[in-house]
Amino acid sequence: QSALTQPPSASGSPGQSVTISCTGTSGDVGGYNYISWYQQHPGKAPKLMIFEVRKRPSGVPDRFSGSKSGNTASLTISGLQADDEADYYCSSYANRNSFVFGTGTKVTVL
């Protein structure tokens, strides 16, 4: 069970958009529409931002959106704000009743 692959870093200026990819296999991302995304500020617990590929929990701004194509899921942050600077992790249900997380992406707001 290997971690899902994310780019180590992504960046954008305030107001711009940034997209983070999350690549797995047919045994996880490609096989199920149960992808979630988490935001983690330094020293804090992760916070759910997206679940079931594209659904947003109550309280999460619509600047955050999710999608999936084949074995790759994506998180897009539109209208970047300073507080969006954080680490982001994807997660997917995987075969045989398990879960796998992504390697994590550090988003920097320039």
Place this chain on the structure above:
Amino acid sequence: QLHLQESGPGLVKPSETLALTCTVSGGFISSSSYYWGWIRQPPGMGLEWIGSIYSSGSTYQNPSLRSRVIISADTSKNQLSLKLRSVTAADTAVYFCARQGGQQLAESWFDPWGQGTLVTVSS
């Protein structure tokens, strides 16, 4: 509002058993059909799912940790428990507990999370 709080020894010796508790308040672990998960994060590294337990008591573990992990629940105390046997330095991490939403294990996501507790494995 649901709140989760991890607790346990911050230092464990190599080859011993790591034992953590997750105390849940604002809701009952035995009520409704929820899963509850344990996740860890080594310092400066990414997240790793350890395992989950259903309100009925069914458990699921990360295949890479299955032989060493025991997850249980004490409904009388509204607590979850994690035991990890034969620890090494590689088990040094912040350990989180979280509720899993969704109707089935596959459909679930982790929300909310506890604040996490750092466990260091060292002699």
